[in-house]
Amino acid sequence: MGMLDHEYQASSAPLSTSEFENRLREKGHLYHIHHPFHIAMHQGRCSKTQIRAWVANRFYYQSNIPIKDAAVLANCMDQATRREWVQRILDHDGRGEDPGGIAAWIHLGEACRLSREDLLSHRYVLPGVRFAVDAYVNFARRATWQEAACSSLTEMFAPEIHQNRLDSWPRHYPWIDTNALGYFRKRLSEARRDVDHGLSVTLAHFRSAEQQRKALNILQFKLDILWCLLDAISMAYVYDRPPYHHLGRDQELWSHSV
């Protein structure tokens, strides 16, 4: 298992809270910010088709985050936690005057010349992306709410990736209206707030050495999901191996309706 070995070694002494937090944060070296597709995107090496493919596929993740958070609420008997957690659903679905994150992502899609219908139909969602995202939602359905809170902690590493996009996209992809990057701006503060809550739940709940190892493995599972998502996109749009490529294709984006 190479670099992951330490998570499986039996040890009975729990880490101190700060050591445990450090170990969770060290997982940042496996964040998808280091995936070759993301590096190419930040360096301006993505084609318009590759950007469109990423935006259309990532929309499936966006669409499922509120479903995932509703599953967390459904498993949580603690009213104080629900009061705080429900904000995550409102962040994405919006409320009152606030159109929310899903609407902001659709705006991004339209700026990339994808229609609302292209996004909402999920017609460009690759099977590998679907499976990875569904695994996250299904995990939140079956896990305890504290385990699900722990799985959201990849967001510790998200502000940096959103900031990178805000910094590099206007330079590299001037064909995308910068007003459409509002989603990334919005997430900078929302992700920090989510992490404060998710981290306090995780540090308080996972106390024994065994539980701490479990938490680290849950975080690894979530890192795997994000990494697999980009692997699926790379397979189709970098290596030109979309599903059923033996049939050939005559369109810009792979679509499940072919």
Ligand SMILES: O=C(O)c1cc(C(=O)O)c2c(n1)C(=O)C(=O)c1cc(C(=O)O)[nH]c1-2
């Ligand atoms: O753009 C990204 O790289 C990225 C990563 C993640 C993440 O680390 O899970 C989230 C988001 N964005 C995001 O926008 C978002 O709303 C979000 C919610 C969650 C979660 O696990 O509850 N992760 C993420």
